[in-house]
Amino acid sequence: MVAIRFGTHEIDLTDGETVLDALLREGIAVPYSCRSGFCQTCLMCASQGKPPREAMQGLRDTWKASNYFLACRCKPVMDLEVRLTGDLPAPVRARVQSVQPLSQDILEIGLATDERLHYHPGQFINVESPGGLTRSYSLASVPGEDDGLLLQVRRLPGGRVSGWIHETLKPGDTLHIQGPLGDCFYCEGQPVQPLLLIGTGSGLAPLSGIARDALRQGHKGPIHLFHGSRSRDGLYLQDCLKRLAARHPQFQYTPCLSGQDIPPGCARGRVHEVAQARFPCLSGWRVFLCGHPDMVQQARMMAFMAGAAINDIYLDPFNVALT
Numbered sequence: 335m336v337a338i339r340f341g342t343h344e345i346d347l348t349d350g351e352t353v354l355d356a357l358l359r360e361g362i363a364v365p366y367s368c369r370s371g372f373c374q375t376c377l378m379c380a381s382q383g384k385p386p387r388e389a390m391q392g393l394r395d396t397w398k399a400s401n402y403f404l405a406c407r408c409k410p411v412m413d414l415e416v417r418l419t420g421d422l423p424a425p426v427r428a429r430v431q432s433v434q435p436l437s438q439d440i441l442e443i444g445l446a447t448d449e450r451l452h453y454h455p456g457q458f459i460n461v462e463s464p465g466g467l468t469r470s471y472s473l474a475s476v477p478g479e480d481d482g483l484l485l486q487v488r489r490l491p492g493g494r495v496s497g498w499i500h501e502t503l504k505p506g507d508t509l510h511i512q513g514p515l516g517d518c519f520y521c522e523g524q525p526v527q528p529l530l531l532i533g534t535g536s537g538l539a540p541l542s543g544i545a546r547d548a549l550r551q552g553h554k555g556p557i558h559l560f561h562g563s564r565s566r567d568g569l570y571l572q573d574c575l576k577r578l579a580a581r582h583p584q585f586q587y588t589p590c591l592s593g594q595d596i597p598p599g600c601a602r603g604r605v606h607e608v609a610q611a612r613f614p615c616l617s618g619w620r621v622f623l624c625g626h627p628d629m630v631q632q633a634r635m636m637a638f639m640a641g642a643a644i645n646d647i648y649l650d651p652f653n654v655a656l657t
């Protein structure tokens with residue numbers, strides 16, 4: 335007999351019973367609608383244990399990799415701890431290991447957690463500041479290549495949490511984080527598919543992690559990374575990305591500047607327009623868009639109109655919190 339845990343509830347499943355039926359039998363109100371695996375209203379996540387493959391049919395690859403499943407189709411073959419996808423993982427303590435400036439307004443923060451965090455580069459974590467504010471920061475690190483978690487935080491003028499991180503945080507400090515969250519990451523399975531990565535500002539954090547992760551997992555198809563900024567100083571990590579391109583012929587990096595002063599080696603124009611001019615047809619491509627929310631929305635429309643399938647477009651808009 336198998337059992338599921340949902341919050342404080344422990345439920346033994348009867349033979350052939352689905353997770354949804356078991357939860358409803360116990361009087362636990364969870365969202366559902368069609369009960370036949372189409373509407374995806376009963377989407378849940380397993381924090382412990384692996385849901386059966388049939389419960390993941392039709393879900394996008396990154397959701398499968400995050401252990402998402404449809405409760406109405408899930409007849410577990412092992413014990414599972416399950417939660418609603420909107421429920422956040424419990425906060426964990428992290429220690430600051432390193433603080434390194436990458437440019438005038440971008441700081442790289444290295445964090446270590448007591449228990450190893452299982453994540454995909456490009457996902458994000460929520461960071462709690464001592465003032466009780468929470469902000470999201472993307473994971474630029476790659477498990478197995480980097481020690482701990484690496485964040486790249488841009489200081490915004492008047493920004494409360496980014497200001498605190500830049501001014502106060504130092505090695506040895508502790509803070510609370512929640513995660514990993516989000517589905518903007520690389521999944522293996524289509525190793526020759528062309529990848530297009532477009533980002534502005536610190537949107538390079540998830541994209542650099544995704545590119546390195548794809549290469550580490552043996553991606554053979556072309557990987558084109560376009561990074562845009564208004565000023566030269568905003569094009570951080572240039573040397574590192576050029577070295578990566580020199581080591582991996584399938585990886586190409588194009589820095590783009592939308593301002594006036596364009597040095598050799600940089601493309602002129604807004605980053606998604608430069609990418610669009612270079613690759614007008616994106617049918618069969620996988621596309622990752624990160625950074626300024628306006629750019630992400632415009633580039634999403636551009637990628638869709640250029641033929642990329644909606645399920646192959648992954649987004650990480652850096653929306654500003656209004657609290």
Ligand SMILES: Cc1cc2nc3c(=O)[nH]c(=O)nc-3n(C[C@H](O)[C@H](O)[C@H](O)COP(=O)(O)OP(=O)(O)OC[C@H]3O[C@@H](n4cnc5c(N)ncnc54)[C@H](O)[C@@H]3O)c2cc1C
Pocket residue numbers: 458467469470471472473485486487488489490491492493494495496497516536537539540650651652653654655656657
């Ligand atoms: C999924 C995700 C991933 C992210 N990843 C990264 C990352 O890797 N790196 C990174 O640097 N950032 C990232 N961000 C952005 C980050 O979460 C914060 O939004 C950013 O650091 C600003 O937070 P803050 O507290 O410093 O600024 P806030 O104090 O929230 O202010 C932000 C700016 O908006 C202005 N502002 C504040 N309130 C209002 C208002 N009510 N109306 C209009 N303007 C206002 C402020 O003057 C300031 O300029 C990510 C965001 C998301 C959603």
